[in-house]
Amino acid sequence: MGRNDGRSQGVWGVLVKAEHRPYLLLSPALLSLALFLIAPILFIFAYSFWLRADNGQDIPAFQFGNWASVLSDSFYWLALRETFITSAVTTLICILFGYPTAYFLARCKFNNKALLLFLLFLPFWISYIIRTFAWINVLGKNGFVNSVLMSLGLIDEPLKLLYNDFSVVMGLVYFQLPYMIINIYVSLDGIDRNLESAARTLGCTPWQTFREVTLPLSIPGLGAGSLLCFVLAAGSFVTPRLLGGTDTLFYSQLIYDAVIGQLDWPTGSVLSMILLASLAIVVAVYNRFMSLSDIYRSFAK
Amino acid sequence: MRPRSTTVGEIFGWNALRVTTTLVYIFMFAPIIVVVLLAFNSSRSGAFPMEGFSLQWFGKLFSNQSIVDAFKTSLILACTSSLLATALGVMAAIALIRYSFRGKAIINNLLSLPLLMPEVVLGVALLLFLKFLQQPRSFLVLMIGHTVLSLPYVVLVVQARLVGLRQHYEEAALSLGANRLQTFKEVTLPLISPAVVGGFLFAATLSFDNITATLFWKKPGIETVPTKIFAMLRTSISPEINALGAVMIVITIALPLIGGYVVRRISRGR
Numbered sequence: 001m002g003r004n005d006g007r008s009q010g011v012w013g014v015l016v017k018a019e020h021r022p023y024l025l026l027s028p029a030l031l032s033l034a035l036f037l038i039a040p041i042l043f044i045f046a047y048s049f050w051l052r053a054d055n056g057q058d059i060p061a062f063q064f065g066n067w068a069s070v071l072s073d074s075f076y077w078l079a080l081r082e083t084f085i086t087s088a089v090t091t092l093i094c095i096l097f098g099y100p101t102a103y104f105l106a107r108c109k110f111n112n113k114a115l116l117l118f119l120l121f122l123p124f125w126i127s128y129i130i131r132t133f134a135w136i137n138v139l140g141k142n143g144f145v146n147s148v149l150m151s152l153g154l155i156d157e158p159l160k161l162l163y164n165d166f167s168v169v170m171g172l173v174y175f176q177l178p179y180m181i182i183n184i185y186v187s188l189d190g191i192d193r194n195l196e197s198a199a200r201t202l203g204c205t206p207w208q209t210f211r212e213v214t215l216p217l218s219i220p221g222l223g224a225g226s227l228l229c230f231v232l233a234a235g236s237f238v239t240p241r242l243l244g245g246t247d248t249l250f251y252s253q254l255i256y257d258a259v260i261g262q263l264d265w266p267t268g269s270v271l272s273m274i275l276l277a278s279l280a281i282v283v284a285v286y287n288r289f290m291s292l293s294d295i296y297r298s299f300a301k
Numbered sequence: 302m303r304p305r306s307t308t309v310g311e312i313f314g315w316n317a318l319r320v321t322t323t324l325v326y327i328f329m330f331a332p333i334i335v336v337v338l339l340a341f342n343s344s345r346s347g348a349f350p351m352e353g354f355s356l357q358w359f360g361k362l363f364s365n366q367s368i369v370d371a372f373k374t375s376l377i378l379a380c381t382s383s384l385l386a387t388a389l390g391v392m393a394a395i396a397l398i399r400y401s402f403r404g405k406a407i408i409n410n411l412l413s414l415p416l417l418m419p420e421v422v423l424g425v426a427l428l429l430f431l432k433f434l435q436q437p438r439s440f441l442v443l444m445i446g447h448t449v450l451s452l453p454y455v456v457l458v459v460q461a462r463l464v465g466l467r468q469h470y471e472e473a474a475l476s477l478g479a480n481r482l483q484t485f486k487e488v489t490l491p492l493i494s495p496a497v498v499g500g501f502l503f504a505a506t507l508s509f510d511n512i513t514a515t516l517f518w519k520k521p522g523i524e525t526v527p528t529k530i531f532a533m534l535r536t537s538i539s540p541e542i543n544a545l546g547a548v549m550i551v552i553t554i555a556l557p558l559i560g561g562y563v564v565r566r567i568s569r570g571r
């Protein structure tokens with residue numbers, strides 16, 4: 001676009017040199033991110049070394065007391081482990097149900113495939129908290145599942161389905177499944193179908209074709225969906241808070257309790273940094289093998 | 302190529318896929334249907350069994366001033382923050398797609414950063430930072446926070462649209478004597494307007510929906526719809542919450558439909 005610069009006489013063209021334009025266009029966005037996202041995160045990193053004072057006026061300092069007490073407390077390690085296990089289980093279930101669905105959507109011959117995809121993302125537009133509390137209606141003591149099973153005479157006592165790890169996983173899967181499906185779908189949809197036909201012509205069984213051709217080619221989508229699913233699940237707060245029981249341990253909840261409940265901001269800062277760092281490690285390991293840009297692309301769909 | 306023979310295994314496999322997909326769709330919609338169903342239940346408990354049809358919970362809802370207030374707060378918040386996010390996002394997306402400059406890859410990654418960050422951490426960070434700067438929690442904080450949270454989505458949506466748009470139109474306008482602002486106003490903006498509207502709606506939905514970060518940033522006493530529901534759920538699930546849920550479901554399903562319609566109208570009108 002540079003060759004017309006001599007002729008464009010607008011304010012923009014006169015005042016701003018061509019090489020500065022992109023930076024000028026970007027500066028509002030970058031400035032707001034720097035001020036309200038990066039600076040705050042650097043700040044709580046610094047805050048994690050401050051000294052906690054009982055009167056609430058924490059003292060700026062550089063000492064490792066907060067870190068030491070969190071890192072030496074097995075309770076926090078247990079919570080981190082539980083969070084990661086629950087997120088991994090959620091991801092696995094999403095793969096288990098998401099892959100076949102994505103495959104069906106990519107390969108079915110319906111005329112209104114767009115409608116099916118649209119339907120899949122319809123719940124996505126519905127408020128997160130409503131979709132979460134909906135599960136209380138479904139799984140609760142007088143919920144849908146129990147009242148159906150009771151009226152069929154299959155059970156005498158309502159099953160305890162709510163306020164435990166099971167309901168947390170249900171809620172998380174409910175939230176993440178569309179992300180997983182769309183990521184895999186995009187990958188599957190982009191595969192050249194001739195490759196599959198070629199494999200069949202060369203004597204592969206349908207299963208072999210899937211295993212040797214389709215599945216490897218859909219790995220980018222599967223990977224992107226899984227990372228997204230895992231990271232979003234591990235960072236979730238509302239779902240475990242609403243659907244979890246008293247023994248549900250989720251790292252985000254500990255952060256909320258420390259910061260809002262106990263006003264222990266140094267500890268809250270340490271916990272935030274640990275969660276951030278452990279997820280960053282997951283992302284970094286992923287990035288080592290696959291490209292992160294796949295993930296961002298899926299958001300734009 | 303020899304004609305493909307359809308084996309028994311293949312038919313079985315395909316049917317298994319069909320069943321799984323059906324189950325997934327039931328799974329996605331059943332909870333929503335249950336909420337809408339229970340909103341019309343006359344029972345006081347807000348749970349099954351269905352005792353009779355009633356609209357009373359909707360009446361209760363609209364006469365509940367705190368819920369109406371929360372709705373107002375949420376709407377104003379969603380509109381302002383998504384306008385801001387759209388303005389910033391469109392500018393950033395244009396810079397990223399239409400110009401080549403140093404540090405582009407890094408900036409691109411930087412702009413997507415909030416997508417993968419746990420919201421709790423973002424919530425804590427901004428809260429403590431503002432406390433340190435002795436800024437009280439206010440509506441402004443919520444507005445800024447929501448803008449930052451939805452900015453990456455707007456950038457991605459507009460970027461995706463711009464990539465698919467050839468530069469010829471803009472170059473033609475420029476060579477015909479339009480200046481850059483005119484070109485942007487008359488050519489680029491109309492062409493990317495579907496993405497702008499889409500990005501705006503996306504940002505508005507994200508803001509209207511946001512709960513985790515909002516819990517950290519909101520001033521005590523001010524509630525958005527999600528935090529109001531969150532607070533109501535502390536006690537127990539009531540038929541009123543189901544009615545509120547049903548209203549929100551109808552709104553949020555209508556919104557993308559209207560949005561899609563508007564986008565289609567705009568792109569057809571040009």
